[in-house]
Amino acid sequence: xxxxxxxxxxxxxxxxxxxxxxxxxxxxxxxxxxxxxxxxxxxxxxxxxxxxxxxxxxxxxxxxxxxxxxxxxxxxxxxxxxxxxxxxxxxxxxxxxxxxxxxxxxxxxxxxxxxxxxxxxxxxxxxxxx
Amino acid sequence: xxxxxxxxxxxxxxxxxxxxxxxxxxxxxxxxxxxxxxxxxxxxxxxxxxxxxxxxxxxxxxxxxxxxxxxxxxxxxxxxxxxxxxxxxxxxxxxxxxxxxxxxxxxxxxxxxxxxxxxxxxxxxxxxxx
Numbered sequence: 189x190x191x192x193x194x195x196x197x198x199x200x201x202x203x204x205x206x207x208x209x210x211x212x213x214x215x216x217x218x219x220x221x222x223x224x225x226x227x228x229x230x231x232x233x234x235x236x237x238x239x240x241x242x243x244x245x246x247x248x249x250x251x252x253x254x255x256x257x258x259x260x261x262x263x264x265x266x267x268x269x270x271x272x273x274x275x276x277x278x279x280x281x282x283x284x285x286x287x288x289x290x291x292x293x294x295x296x297x298x299x300x301x302x303x304x305x306x307x308x309x310x311x312x313x314x315x316x317x318x
Numbered sequence: 319x320x321x322x323x324x325x326x327x328x329x330x331x332x333x334x335x336x337x338x339x340x341x342x343x344x345x346x347x348x349x350x351x352x353x354x355x356x357x358x359x360x361x362x363x364x365x366x367x368x369x370x371x372x373x374x375x376x377x378x379x380x381x382x383x384x385x386x387x388x389x390x391x392x393x394x395x396x397x398x399x400x401x402x403x404x405x406x407x408x409x410x411x412x413x414x415x416x417x418x419x420x421x422x423x424x425x426x427x428x429x430x431x432x433x434x435x436x437x438x439x440x441x442x443x444x445x446x447x448x
Contacts, residue, residue, distance in 0.1 A: 191427055206336055206345060213343025215336060218399040230424060262420040263429050265412055269348045271420040282395050290392040290401040294360060297321055299393050 192223055196268040202238055203270055207281065210259040210273040216281035217289040219246070221270065233258050235272055252312045254278045278307075285309045322353055326398040332368055333400055337411065340389040340403040346411035347419040349376070351400065363388050365402055382442045384408045408437075415439045 195203050202220040209216055221229065222238040225245055229236045235256035239246040249255030256274040263270060282289040284305060291303035325333055332350040339346055351359065352368040355375055359366045365386035369376040379385030386404040393400060412419040414435060421433035 191424065191429055194429060204334055204348065206348065208345055215338055215345065215401050217394065218334065218336065218348075261424040263422045263424070264347065264419040265414055265416075265421070266419070267429075269419075271345050284395055286395075289394040289396070289399075291395070292393045294321065294391040294393070299321055299324060299397075 192227060194267055195223075195226070195263065195270075196266065197223065198268075200240075202240070203268060205235070205237065205270040205272055207235060207256055207272045207274050207276075209276050211275070214288055215290060216256075216274070216276060216287070219248075226270070229258060229272075230261065235274060249277060252278070252280070252283075254280050254312075256281070280306050280312070283309060283312070285312055322357060324397055325353075325356070325393065325400075326396065327353065328398075330370075332370070333398060335365070335367065335400040335402055337365060337386055337402045337404050337406075339406050341405070344418055345420060346386075346404070346406060346417070349378075356400070359388060359402075360391065365404060379407060382408070382410070382413075384410050384442075386411070410436050410442070413439060413442070415442055 197203055201222055204218055205221045206218045207216040219237040220240055225236045225238045235248045237246040255277045258274055260273040280287060285307040286303050286305055291301055292299040293302050327333055331352055334348055335351045336348045337346045349367040350370055355366045355368045365378045367376040367378060385407045388404055390403040410417060415437040416433050416435055421431055422429040423432050
């Protein structure tokens with residue numbers, strides 16, 4: 189059994205991957221990885237997800253330059269979730285131009301946006317999200 | 319539309335929830351929440367997950383005492399992942415007796431256990447995992 193077989197893939201052959209800034213500890217995003225994308229990520233030393241909407245490999249940062257360099261990849265006790273500790277190039281993980289995708293906080297029955305846009309998303313992309 | 323409707327639930331009516339220690343930034347675990355469990359979590363100020371294996375509410379810490387007190391609940395840009403910033407009572411989130419469920423690191427084609435057991439799981443539970 190290889191390390192890839194130890195991962196408990198969903199029926200769709202995916203596993204959730206949490207990306208965390210290795211220096212600050214900030215949780216940046218969660219996306220999904222396929223067997224191929226996980227293997228490629230470790231081979232290339234950068235986060236390569238599986239885009240469920242586009243049904244294609246998603247080389248994080250390919251359009252935006254906001255590449256996530258892998259520092260460490262961890263597997264949880266149930267072997268069904270990954271934790272990527274990354275160096276976030278450009279300091280922005282979210283397609284909205286924020287550091288983290290988790291920029292809304294629950295308060296008084298609402299999700300309130302609390303984190304600033306670092307860079308306008310129009311300036312990040314010429315084309316599609318990445 | 320209420321704040322609960324803004325969450326994009328899976329076909330099974332669930333959403334992944336990442337628990338992070340609010341003081342240290344350590345990512346502790348990922349589990350799933352139902353609409354009911356999220357509402358109850360916010361009402362009671364503690365993490366209450368949905369156990370997919372038991373198909374029941376999972377009041378984290380009910381058996382172990384390792385309750386996760388909610389400090390903040392965040393929603394991501396796609397509204398399909400939650401981030402719980404918590405105070406981890408007992409300093410142990412994992413049923414194996416470790417601080418975090420992510421205690422295995424990829425290295426040289428293997429998942430290597432790198433984090434110590436803080437408390438023997440036999441001493442944590444008399445019965446089932448929680």
